[in-house]
Amino acid sequence: MSRRPGQRVPLALLLPAGLGLLFLVLPLVGLLARAPWTSLPRRLAEPGVRTALRLSLETATAATVLCVLLGVPLAWLLARVEFPGRRLVRALVTVPLVLPPVVGGVALLLVFGRRGLLGSWLDATFGITLPFTTAGVVLAEAFVAMPFLVIAVEGALRGADRRYEEAAATLGAGRWTTFTRVTLPLVAPGVAAGAVLCWARALGEFGATITFAGNYPGRTQTMPLAVYLALETDLQAAIVLSLILLTVSVAILAGLRDRWLGTT
Amino acid sequence: MTAPPPLLDAHLVADRGTFHLDIRLRIAAGEVVALLGPNGAGKTTALRALAGLHPLSAGHLTLGGTDLDRPERRRWVPPERRPVGVVFQDYLLFPHLSALDNVAFGPRRRGADRRAARARAQAWLDRVGLGGRAGDRPRQLSGGQAQRVALARALAVEPTLLLLDEPLAALDARTRLDTRAELQRHLGAHAGAALLVTHDPLDALVLADRLVIVEQGRVVQEGDAATVTARPRTDYVARLVGLNLHRGRAEGRSVTVGGLTLTAADSVHGDAFVAFPPAAVALHPGRPDGSPRNVWPATVTGVQRHGDNLRVQLAGPVAVAADVTPASAAQLRLRPGQRVWAAVKAAETRAYPA
Numbered sequence: 001m002s003r004r005p006g007q008r009v010p011l012a013l014l015l016p017a018g019l020g021l022l023f024l025v026l027p028l029v030g031l032l033a034r035a036p037w038t039s040l041p042r043r044l045a046e047p048g049v050r051t052a053l054r055l056s057l058e059t060a061t062a063a064t065v066l067c068v069l070l071g072v073p074l075a076w077l078l079a080r081v082e083f084p085g086r087r088l089v090r091a092l093v094t095v096p097l098v099l100p101p102v103v104g105g106v107a108l109l110l111v112f113g114r115r116g117l118l119g120s121w122l123d124a125t126f127g128i129t130l131p132f133t134t135a136g137v138v139l140a141e142a143f144v145a146m147p148f149l150v151i152a153v154e155g156a157l158r159g160a161d162r163r164y165e166e167a168a169a170t171l172g173a174g175r176w177t178t179f180t181r182v183t184l185p186l187v188a189p190g191v192a193a194g195a196v197l198c199w200a201r202a203l204g205e206f207g208a209t210i211t212f213a214g215n216y217p218g219r220t221q222t223m224p225l226a227v228y229l230a231l232e233t234d235l236q237a238a239i240v241l242s243l244i245l246l247t248v249s250v251a252i253l254a255g256l257r258d259r260w261l262g263t264t
Numbered sequence: 265m266t267a268p269p270p271l272l273d274a275h276l277v278a279d280r281g282t283f284h285l286d287i288r289l290r291i292a293a294g295e296v297v298a299l300l301g302p303n304g305a306g307k308t309t310a311l312r313a314l315a316g317l318h319p320l321s322a323g324h325l326t327l328g329g330t331d332l333d334r335p336e337r338r339r340w341v342p343p344e345r346r347p348v349g350v351v352f353q354d355y356l357l358f359p360h361l362s363a364l365d366n367v368a369f370g371p372r373r374r375g376a377d378r379r380a381a382r383a384r385a386q387a388w389l390d391r392v393g394l395g396g397r398a399g400d401r402p403r404q405l406s407g408g409q410a411q412r413v414a415l416a417r418a419l420a421v422e423p424t425l426l427l428l429d430e431p432l433a434a435l436d437a438r439t440r441l442d443t444r445a446e447l448q449r450h451l452g453a454h455a456g457a458a459l460l461v462t463h464d465p466l467d468a469l470v471l472a473d474r475l476v477i478v479e480q481g482r483v484v485q486e487g488d489a490a491t492v493t494a495r496p497r498t499d500y501v502a503r504l505v506g507l508n509l510h511r512g513r514a515e516g517r518s519v520t521v522g523g524l525t526l527t528a529a530d531s532v533h534g535d536a537f538v539a540f541p542p543a544a545v546a547l548h549p550g551r552p553d554g555s556p557r558n559v560w561p562a563t564v565t566g567v568q569r570h571g572d573n574l575r576v577q578l579a580g581p582v583a584v585a586a587d588v589t590p591a592s593a594a595q596l597r598l599r600p601g602q603r604v605w606a607a608v609k610a611a612e613t614r615a616y617p618a
Contacts (some may be wrong), residue, residue, distance in 0.1 A: 030472060162354065166343070166356075169316070169317070171349075171417070172318075172344050172345075172374045172421060174344050181369070186358075186359070186360065
């Protein structure tokens with residue numbers, strides 16, 4: 001082992017760092033150690049598992065798309081436009097980060113529920129009901145995950161050199177064209193990073209989903225919900241579902257990371 | 265006979281924090297004007313005001329007879345609708361677009377379809393000698409090449425007013441020489457008005473037809489290169505062109521400066537400047553005798569290398585710089601604190617009204 005000056009790590013930092021790592025990794029090891037490897041192929045082939053997995057991936061992706069469509073303009077507004085109450089708006093955007101997801105689910109019910117503030121109007125006018133539907137799952141996931149995207153994109157926008165936007169203006173580009181042709185390509189890595197964070201958060205969403213959308217297999221039962229349900233009846237099944245969720249999310253995140261975010 | 269109205273007629277009044285800019289600027293079609301001044305003089309604020317990136321707080325900006333900014337009439341045209349092209353200091357080529365698409369960006373935004381815009385961009389890249397690098401991203405280009413792409417991008421919109429912000433500052437000495445010659449050629453071919461913002465007197469003298477010198481937000485001197493270099497009116501300009509400059513009172517050929525009376529080559533009355541090059545100052549160990557010359561006792565305060573010679577800073581009735589050869593410096597044993605006699609020939613002492 002080579003020792004270079006300035007490379008010595010104090011024990012007082014090394015010890016808690018090692019414990020921290022152990023704390024994060026050990027549960028995953030437990031998952032692998034207790035996995036019913038012999039019956040794994042049979043359990044994987046169960047239709048319920050595939051349905052839940054597909055629903056999870058679809059809803060997380062749909063929620064991410066929704067977050068990008070709404071969150072990127074919101075981040076732009078926060079980063080580029082000075083308006084009264086901007087700090088308040090920024091604080092409001094981060095509320096879902098600190099709000100317990102179950103409370104978020106209750107709040108969503110109060111607004112989009114059949115008798116909620118907007119829900120009753122949606123039901124009466126368009127015949128649309130959101131709670132306890134797949135769309136409701138997407139809504140719940142987007143509510144919890146959007147702050148991750150907004151924060152990442154706003155940071156990227158603040159870090160981007162605004163003079164490129166000025167250069168675009170002197171070349172005849174209005175604000176919208178400048179946004180689509182110059183700003184967005186410049187902050188694309190930030191948007192990608194935000195979308196990945198957002199997707200990962202949406203994939204793992206549990207509290208808001210079960211509160212707002214319920215737990216109906218094939219319709220609103222995503223993987224985390226399936227894990228929770230299985231835990232009450234069949235521990236082995238819960239472990240298998242957890243393993244799948246772990247593998248899929250790690251594989252997709254690693255793939256995206258290499259492709260868009262470069263390596264760190 | 266009256267001169268035709270200038271293409272650009274501007275009275276730029278702008279504020280940035282506590283800094284106040286107030287300059288008048290007129291540029292004729294085909295003319296290149298250099299805005300020269302030290303850092304923080306307001307050059308960049310002036311350029312930003314002309315481009316529409318910084319609003320005027322008063323005054324006016326009229327280009328080709330159209331008001332682009334006139335606060336008193338609440339008239340302001342946004343940058344994207346001004347016939348103005350800008351070459352930025354560090355070029356600001358869009359990193360995600362090829363050289364061709366960078367140049368095509370302007371024509372495309374101003375209504376050309378994709379094919380026409382690209383054809384025009386290719387023609388401009390050919391003109392700046394980079395036709396073969398059309399597909400390259402900015403980071404693949406050298407500094408000099410990036411500068412030429414930036415120039416092509418600004419010219420591709422056929423601007424009435426071309427603005428260049430320190431266009432050569434980011435280049436190394438060798439590239440700078442070539443790029444300066446190239447830039448001179450393109451400025452010569454530009455039919456509109458051009459404003460070059462720089463703190464480099466050489467760029468200004470080579471590239472511009474006329475110099476406008478700003479200090480602390482105001483125009484302190486303007487004129488063609490010959491006038492400005494021969495008759496500086498501020499210490500900054502005098503330093504730029506390498507002259508000793510003093511202000512005094514003249515009675516004919518005699519100019520009194522700080523208790524010292526100098527004899528000048530020109531006859532002036534009243535407040536006057538006297539200027540002479542450091543090379544015209546001769547140093548002697550004792551009081552020189554002979555021809556009627558401007559002589560005074562002085563104290564050496566500093567000695568620095570200056571090209572092949574040494575530049576000696578002198579204190580005394582007037583503070584001046586003198587250039588001496590290393591041989592005579594050795595002979596005089598020049599060192600700080602030493603007392604010498606300085607002499608300047610009257611023929612090399614120019615005087616002009618202040």
